[in-house]
Amino acid sequence: MVKKIALEEHVLTPGLIDYWRPTMTEVPPALTADLFKRLTDFGDLRLETMDKSGIARAVLSVSGPGVQAERDAAVATRKARESNDFLAVEIQKRPDRYAGFAHIAVQDPKSAADELERCVRDLGFKGAMINGHTHGQYLDHPSLAPFWERAEALDAVVYIHPTDPITPAPVLDGVPALRRATWEWGFETGSHALRLVFSGLFDRYPKAKVALGHMGETLPYLLWRFDSRAKLYNVKLAKPPSQYIKDNIVVTVSGVFAAEPLRCAVDALGRDKVMFGADYPFEDAIEAGHFLDTVPIEESLREDIAYNNAAKLLNI
Numbered sequence: 679m680v681k682k683i684a685l686e687e688h689v690l691t692p693g694l695i696d697y698w699r700p701t702m703t704e705v706p707p708a709l710t711a712d713l714f715k716r717l718t719d720f721g722d723l724r725l726e727t728m729d730k731s732g733i734a735r736a737v738l739s740v741s742g743p744g745v746q747a748e749r750d751a752a753v754a755t756r757k758a759r760e761s762n763d764f765l766a767v768e769i770q771k772r773p774d775r776y777a778g779f780a781h782i783a784v785q786d787p788k789s790a791a792d793e794l795e796r797c798v799r800d801l802g803f804k805g806a807m808i809n810g811h812t813h814g815q816y817l818d819h820p821s822l823a824p825f826w827e828r829a830e831a832l833d834a835v836v837y838i839h840p841t842d843p844i845t846p847a848p849v850l851d852g853v854p855a856l857r858r859a860t861w862e863w864g865f866e867t868g869s870h871a872l873r874l875v876f877s878g879l880f881d882r883y884p885k886a887k888v889a890l891g892h893m894g895e896t897l898p899y900l901l902w903r904f905d906s907r908a909k910l911y912n913v914k915l916a917k918p919p920s921q922y923i924k925d926n927i928v929v930t931v932s933g934v935f936a937a938e939p940l941r942c943a944v945d946a947l948g949r950d951k952v953m954f955g956a957d958y959p960f961e962d963a964i965e966a967g968h969f970l971d972t973v974p975i976e977e978s979l980r981e982d983i984a985y986n987n988a989a990k991l992l993n994i
């Protein structure tokens with residue numbers, strides 16, 4: 679087995695369970711119970727699965743939506759802080775196996791920036807995971823300038839995780855099987871990342887680093903088209919859109935354990951931009967590990983995707 683760092687490995691912290699429950703209403707109760715057991719476990723169950731998957735280190739993050747579903751900004755800010763403190767204690771019990779992404783209430787941008795800094799500087803977190811939009815506000819919103827300034831200054835990666843859109847697209851009406859992880863989240867989250875690119879966020883924060891799961895939420899496949907249409911629509915950016923995606927965005931294989939999109943992501947973005955993630959416990963981490971162990975690619979690329987790229991990005 680190739681040694682791996684896994685970047686999309688979820689947990690639930692005590693104060694955030696009530697935000698997670700509504701996302702499970704369509705999942706059979708027995709499966710929900712198993713997921714809950716795994717999300718709240720920081721011991722043998724998680725570590726055994728990591729051992730079987732070749733995951734040397736898991737970068738832990740709160741399962742969405744967390745405080746992004748909270749209407750009261752002060753409550754969201756407090757609960758995010760409590761969650762980060764809780765997670766930091768768990769990571770410190772196994773600092774050789776775990777690392778963390780901060781949970782951030784972006785409802786209050788100045789507090790969000792301060793909490794990100796506290797998490798990175800004092801708690802040793804590697805960046806933040808943001809669960810998509812917050813009550814319909816995306817991360818390109820001008821009010822979030824303090825957050826991006828701080829993230830860039832801290833060299834902290836911001837991992838954008840899928841969430842449900844505010845309103846389901848009409849094209850999905852009557853076909854519930856296409857909602858959420860099948861198709862809807864990819865469009866929602868890919869669109870979120872493209873908002874950052876097309877709003878010029880990376881012209882304002884050229885060293886900002888964003889991570890996407892699910893092999894880049896279809897972006898690597900479409901670089902040429904983004905550039906072609908940006909020209910047609912006279913988009914005012916310093917560089918072609920594809921260049922920001924290559925320069926500012928990294929992707930993980932979470933939930934897409936297939937050779938063809940892996941090759942596409944590596945070819946489109948570069949061999950140093952693709953990393954491993956299992957999306958535990960929502961995907962089978964052992965299957966994820968086996969995929970990367972056996973996918974027909976050259977060994978040095980396998981090692982880079984599995985470990986070296988993430989170690990460099992996250993200073994592990």
Ligand code: MN
Pocket residue numbers: 686688839957960
């Ligand atoms: Mn996930």
